[in-house]
Amino acid sequence: MTEPEEDAEHRLAVLANWGLFSPFALATGTSGFSADSYLLCLSAYALVALAFVAHIVINWVWKTGFRPGETAAAIGLYGVAVLVFMASWLLDATFSDTDVYAGLTGLVLAIVGFLAYLITRYGLRGSFSMFHIRHA
Amino acid sequence: MSETVVWLLAFLALYAAFCLFWGFTAAGLARDARSFFLADRNLPAWVFVLAGTAASFSGFMVFVEPDLVRTGGFPAATLALAAITIPLAGVIVMKRQWMLARRYGYVTPVEMAGEYYASETLRLLMLLVALVFAVPFVGLQISAAGTLIASATGGLLDRTLAMWLTSGIVFTYVVFGGLRAAAYVATLQALLLGAGMVGLGVASYLPFGGFGGFAEALGRMQAAGLSAQGDGPGGPFSFFDVPGVVQFVGGLGWEASDGGIWTGVMILSLALGLMGMQLVPSFGMLGFAARNPKGFRAQQTWAAAGTMGALLLLFPVAIGLAPHFLGGSPGADAAGLTVAPALAGPPPAGAVGAMVGWVGQAAPWFAAVFVVCALAAVQALAAITLSTTSTMLVRDVFRRYIRPDLSIEEQRFYARIAIALIMVVALLVASFAPGAQAMLGALALGYGLQLLPVLVGVCWLPWITPAAAVTGLATGLLFVTFTDSFGIALAGFFGLELPWGRWPWTVHSAGWGIVFNVAVVILISLISQRADDRARRQPVHDFLSSHAGIAPNRHTMRPVAWAATLAWIFLAIGPGVLFGNVAFGSGSTAAAGPETWRLGIPPLWGWQILWWALGVMLLWLLATRMRMSTPPVAPIEPLPRSQRPPSTFDGGGKAVADTWFWIIVTAAAAAVLANWIFG
Numbered sequence: 001m002t003e004p005e006e007d008a009e010h011r012l013a014v015l016a017n018w019g020l021f022s023p024f025a026l027a028t029g030t031s032g033f034s035a036d037s038y039l040l041c042l043s044a045y046a047l048v049a050l051a052f053v054a055h056i057v058i059n060w061v062w063k064t065g066f067r068p069g070e071t072a073a074a075i076g077l078y079g080v081a082v083l084v085f086m087a088s089w090l091l092d093a094t095f096s097d098t099d100v101y102a103g104l105t106g107l108v109l110a111i112v113g114f115l116a117y118l119i120t121r122y123g124l125r126g127s128f129s130m131f132h133i134r135h136a
Numbered sequence: 137m138s139e140t141v142v143w144l145l146a147f148l149a150l151y152a153a154f155c156l157f158w159g160f161t162a163a164g165l166a167r168d169a170r171s172f173f174l175a176d177r178n179l180p181a182w183v184f185v186l187a188g189t190a191a192s193f194s195g196f197m198v199f200v201e202p203d204l205v206r207t208g209g210f211p212a213a214t215l216a217l218a219a220i221t222i223p224l225a226g227v228i229v230m231k232r233q234w235m236l237a238r239r240y241g242y243v244t245p246v247e248m249a250g251e252y253y254a255s256e257t258l259r260l261l262m263l264l265v266a267l268v269f270a271v272p273f274v275g276l277q278i279s280a281a282g283t284l285i286a287s288a289t290g291g292l293l294d295r296t297l298a299m300w301l302t303s304g305i306v307f308t309y310v311v312f313g314g315l316r317a318a319a320y321v322a323t324l325q326a327l328l329l330g331a332g333m334v335g336l337g338v339a340s341y342l343p344f345g346g347f348g349g350f351a352e353a354l355g356r357m358q359a360a361g362l363s364a365q366g367d368g369p370g371g372p373f374s375f376f377d378v379p380g381v382v383q384f385v386g387g388l389g390w391e392a393s394d395g396g397i398w399t400g401v402m403i404l405s406l407a408l409g410l411m412g413m414q415l416v417p418s419f420g421m422l423g424f425a426a427r428n429p430k431g432f433r434a435q436q437t438w439a440a441a442g443t444m445g446a447l448l449l450l451f452p453v454a455i456g457l458a459p460h461f462l463g464g465s466p467g468a469d470a471a472g473l474t475v476a477p478a479l480a481g482p483p484p485a486g487a488v489g490a491m492v493g494w495v496g497q498a499a500p501w502f503a504a505v506f507v508v509c510a511l512a513a514v515q516a517l518a519a520i521t522l523s524t525t526s527t528m529l530v531r532d533v534f535r536r537y538i539r540p541d542l543s544i545e546e547q548r549f550y551a552r553i554a555i556a557l558i559m560v561v562a563l564l565v566a567s568f569a570p571g572a573q574a575m576l577g578a579l580a581l582g583y584g585l586q587l588l589p590v591l592v593g594v595c596w597l598p599w600i601t602p603a604a605a606v607t608g609l610a611t612g613l614l615f616v617t618f619t620d621s622f623g624i625a626l627a628g629f630f631g632l633e634l635p636w637g638r639w640p641w642t643v644h645s646a647g648w649g650i651v652f653n654v655a656v657v658i659l660i661s662l663i664s665q666r667a668d669d670r671a672r673r674q675p676v677h678d679f680l681s682s683h684a685g686i687a688p689n690r691h692t693m694r695p696v697a698w699a700a701t702l703a704w705i706f707l708a709i710g711p712g713v714l715f716g717n718v719a720f721g722s723g724s725t726a727a728a729g730p731e732t733w734r735l736g737i738p739p740l741w742g743w744q745i746l747w748w749a750l751g752v753m754l755l756w757l758l759a760t761r762m763r764m765s766t767p768p769v770a771p772i773e774p775l776p777r778s779q780r781p782p783s784t785f786d787g788g789g790k791a792v793a794d795t796w797f798w799i800i801v802t803a804a805a806a807a808v809l810a811n812w813i814f815g
Contacts, residue, residue, distance in 0.1 A: 001178060001427075008165055009180055012158070012320050016186075019154055020327040023147055023508070024335065027501040034499070 010062040014055060014070070021051035029106075033088075033099050041102035045109050052113065078110055140496045141289045143504035151508050152305045155321050155515075159309025162317035169548040172314035173243055173527045174425040179319050181431030187322035188422060188431070189439045190329055190516035192222050192413045195277035197448060198329060198513040199284075202487040205456030209375030210740040211398030213453050214716075217709050217744060218410040219445030220751030223436035224701075225411035225588070227759050230423045230432050231766075232595035232680055237424040238772045239679060241780050244524075245420035245591075246532045252594045252676060253602035254669075259532055261609050262590070265583045266417045270525040272573045273580035275562040277514040278303055279570060280486070287485035288492055288507045296567045302511055306519050307559050311552050315425055315527075318519035325516035330447060332509020335502070336488070337451025339495045340458040343476050350454060351737050353461055353475065355730030358738070360471035362460075375457075376738050378403070381711040383642045387619070390637025397642050400711040405647025407709040412584020412646070415591060418524040433765035437755045445748045453741065459483055459490040526554035575622040582620065582646035586612035589657045598670060598677045604660035612653030620645040630810045685769030690762070697762050704754050708747035716743030 025047035032040030059065055085103040088095050118126075167176055179187070197218075204212040233245060242248040246266070250259035282299035293301075309317045344350040358376050379395025388397070413419065423432070460468040464479040478497065483490030488510060496503030530551045535542045542550070565573045589608050593600030617623035620638055627634045639645060706712045720739040721732040735742040759765035 002167075005165055005178065008161060008320075009183070012323060013182070015154060015157075016324040016327060019150075019324045020331055023150075023505045024331060027499070027505050030501045031499050 006062070010058065010064060013058045013062070017054045017058060018051055021047050021054070025051070032102060036096050036098040038098055038102050038105075041106065045106050049109075049113060052117075056117070078107075081110075082107060137292065138290060138500065140500035140503050141292055143501045144285070144288060144507055147504050147508045148302075148511075151512065154324060155305050155309045158320045159312040159317045162309075162313025162320060165316065166314070169544045171316065172548045172551065173531075174421065175314070175316035175319060177238070177425055178427050179316070179422075179425045180427055181434065183319050183323055184422070184426045184431035185435040185439050186326040187319040187516070187520065188226075188414075188419070188435045189444060190322045190326035190513065191419060191422060191520045192226075192440055193219075193329065193444055193513070194413075194517035195280055195510070195514035196410075196413075197444075197452075198333065198510050199277070199280045199486060199488055201448065202452040202456035205452055206459060206487040208396060208398050209457075210453075210738050210744075211374075211378045211396065211403065213449075213456075213741065214378070214398070214403045214709060214713060214744055215407060215410075216445065216448035216452065217748060217751060218407045219448050220441050220704070220748065220755060221407045221411050221709065222413050223440040223755060224758075225414040226419075226423075226432065226436050226440075227755060227764050228588075229415065229591040229595050230420075230436075231429045231764065231768075232684060233420055233591070234423050234426060234429050234432075235680060235683060235768055235772055236594070236676065238774060240775055241777070242424065243421075244528045244532055245417040245424075246528055248420075249590055249594055249605075250532070252673060253590075253605050254672070255602050255606050258590065258602070258606045258609065259536075261606070261613065262417055262587065263528060263532060264613070265587060266525050266528055268576060268583050269416050269418060269580045270521045270558050271562045272565060272576035274518045274521050275566040275573050276577035278518060278562065279566040279573065281511045281514040282566075283485055284489050284492065284507055284510055287489040288496065288503055299566055300563055302515070303518070303559060303563055306515050306522065307555065310519050310522050311555050314548075314551075315421070315520070315523045318523045319422065319425065321519060322516040325512040328509040329513040329516070330443065332506050332513070333447050333451050335509070336491055336495070336506050337447075337454050339502070339506075340451070340454035340491050343458060343462060343478075343494075348736075350458075353473065354457070354738055355733070357457075357460070357468070357471075357473055358730055360473060362465075362467050362471050362473065376740060377717045378713050378740065381714060385640070385642065386635070387637030387640035387642075389621075389624075390635075390640070393642050397639065399642040400713050401647065402639070402642045402644055403713060404705070404710040405644035405650075406581075408650065409581040409585050409644055409646025411588065412581045412586075415587045416584045417528060417587075418521045421524040421527065422520055429765065429767050433759035436759050436765055437752065441748075441752045441755045445752065449741075449745055449748055455491050456487045458494075459487055462490070462494060464490055522555050522558055525558055526551045529554045529558075575620070575625060578620055579616055579622055579645070582616035582644070582649050583613060585646045586616065586649050586653050588650065589653055593657075594676070595680065598673055599661055599665065600657055601661050601664045601666070601669065603664045604657045607660050608653045608657035611656045612649035614649075615652045616645045616649035619643075619648040630807070631813070683768045683770045683772060685763050685766060693762055697758055700754050700757060704747065704751055708744075708751060713740075713743070716740045719743055 025044045028040055028047060029044030031037070032042075032044055055066075055070075085107065089100060089103070162175075166172060170176070201213075201215060204215060233248065236242060236248055240248070240251070242251070246259050246262045249262060250256065278299050279295070281302060282295040285293055285298035285302070286295040289298075309321060313320075341347055341350050344353050362375065374395060377395075379393070379399055381400040383393040383395075383399055385391040385393045393399070426432070459465065459479055461473055461475045462479045463469060463474050463477040464483050465473075468474060478494050479490055483493075485493070492503050492506050492510075495506065530542075530547050534550055535547060539546075565576075586609055589600060589612075590605050593605050618627065618634065619636070619640060624634050624636075624638065640648075707715065716739060718739060720734045720742040722739065733739060733742075
């Protein structure tokens with residue numbers, strides 16, 4: 001098997017994983033916000049977490065890490081989620097307190113999950129070192 | 137534009153982007169033109185597991201199974217056990233086909249069987265089977281997906297337009313990336329197939345407050361004596377009982393059966409007919425493309441039998457029966473069984489369409505996801521079939537008989553043209569001749585099953601002679617044809633009124649075909665043994681025996697395996713399924729009814745679950761313990777090209793093509809004349 005083929009198979013596994021979970025997570029989350037159901041929103045976040053864990057397992061199988069493009073996509077989507085949340089909170093009259101709590105929970109969970117991944121992957125010191133910039 | 141349409145377009149766009157991305161990526165990964173046909177025989181095991189599962193179940197199980205349950209009740213739901221019979225076919229033939237393809241360099245199963253039996257007629261008959269799968273059968277599923285999209289969009293997207301647009305996605309990624317693209321995309325399609333079934337199934341339990349409420353509703357249905365097809369109480373068809381082992385009636389459209397068509401032999405013959413999904417040349421080619429057989433037993437035992445079996449037992453029942461309780465059944469309405477009047481009469485788009493529509497009323501985003509999942513299920517089989525059938529047409533017809541000097545690049549070019557032609561023909565038939573498509577598509581499963589003796593002869597039984605294989609296959613195909621709607625209509629075209637209807641004696645046409653096929657194979661094999669022919673074919677079997685890795689304790693295990701398999705077939709899907717009527721309680725309205733349900737669910741449902749679990753164990757026994765799907769024990773060295781049989785026909789290909797052309801023209805002229813005189 002050539003390297004491009006192995007690379008393609010890894011990418012296929014990642015895309016198929018997110019292709020499966022993200023529509024259902026999006027639909028569940030939309031249902032949750034629409035019906036003011038905190039539980040449904042949590043279910044949506046659980047699906048995203050499941051997809052993330054599956055991605056980690058896929059990376060482990062292929063003995064590789066997250067690609068820069070994947071990290072950029074995740075950060076970009078997080079940014080979009082923050083913007084959509086803020087816009088909905090400010091502009092949507094039907095955006096209830098439950099929706100606010102659900103949205104904040106999701107944003108916080110994403111950060112916590114990201115930090116948890118870094119700590120388990122690189123350790124506490126290693127994770128901090130990533131953000132620690134030494135000045136010459 | 138409704139919310140469902142907006143969400144549907146959004147999800148369709150993402151899905152199309154995935155498909156097209158992999159079409160172009162697969163094209164870029166191609167090492168040379170040869171890669172187009174079999175993905176360099178390098179598909180990883182996990183891709184084969186997912187793609188094979190998607191191709192095995194596809195839209196047939198997504199659309200047809202719930203509708204069969206809607207009209208046939210729990211007897212029809214026994215077809216979920218096709219999750220065992222479909223991979224059983226793969227257990228029997230897949231590994232050994234793969235070994236032969238590696239050894240002799242076969243690209244298509246048509247080539248393999250044609251070389252083994254040294255028969256041009258066999259090649260053409262196998263191609264006929266492949267074409268019936270590719271055009272009408274796949275067309276039926278594309279048509280069902282188009283109907284679903286039209287229903288989900290409230291008619292905004294017309295069924296025909298939806299079919300053409302969505303098929304355009306398939307065409308694009310297959311024509312660029314070949315089988316690799318079809319297999320890669322099928323990985324997501326398989327996941328969406330399963331997830332969609334789970335999601336829609338869970339949604340179908342919601343009106344009842346969950347599984348317990350659904351079981352109680354079934355109890356009320358049984359107590360009300362509601363018959364299948366929504367007839368009023370006291371009607372002839374029961375949702376809960378298998379109506380006998382067999383009924384000696386003339387068949388649909390000739391003489392109605394008493395209690396419905398889902399007798400023991402109908403369930404048996406159709407469940408066996410579904411084995412055709414893994415016997416057809418298209419699936420064989422997917423197996424040829426696998427890097428190694430490591431994925432075979434995982435696909436057969438755990439993906440198909442285990443996972444899909446569990447899903448098919450749990451969810452199509454709810455999807456199929458829920459419409460009855462949502463206003464989709466006048467009989468249920470009259471009996472006071474409706475839990476929520478969401479539907480206005482029997483659903484025109486089928487059970488899946490009805491439940492998607494019901495979900496869409498409250499959660500249009502979910503309805504959109506389910507539509508894409510159903511579309512994905514259909515397109516998995518369509519893409520793999522398109523890619524493989526085009527390869528067969530180019531290599532086994534065009535190159536073999538007409539242009540033996542075709543280079544590999546030219547073969548890829550003509551394969552792409554063939555993909556376009558097959559797609560256009562399938563869509564034209566689906567758009568403008570749906571009746572003909574339905575009749576022809578109904579033959580596909582029966583035709584596929586007729587390949588079983590041919591492939592068993594190649595893989596296991598050298599005493600099946602070429603004459604027997606060819607005659608048996610032709611006989612089987614004829615019996616399938618003339619016990620189904622197409623053959624009856626064809627006979628009528630010639631002024632012959634057959635004295636039976638569709639599926640006489642409540643035996644599916646696949647069953648008629650295989651019985652006579654096997655009988656002919658055995659009889660002709662007995663009288664046509666030739667030492668020189670056997671000597672020519674024996675090296676194939678010697679190679680298989682030495683490399684396949686038969687279980688060391690096979691002498692002990694073989695009788696056990698045979699007994700287990702035959703017992704399973706008899707009790708799970710055969711005449712013994714009648715025990716399911718009473719094993720876990722009484723389903724009959726004449727007896728105590730739901731209070732006797734020992735498992736809290738209809739007895740037949742409990743029987744199906746029991747035999748599903750035992751069926752998974754059976755497949756594990758055969759695939760793993762009997763080593764029928766384990767990797768070969770010795771490395772397979774491909775034969776040098778000089779030692780392989782020639783893949784071009786040296787008997788004057790153009791002359792053969794010319795002869796067959798005039799045969800077809802003469803036959804068509806005779807048919808028109810006969811119709812004019814007698815029709």
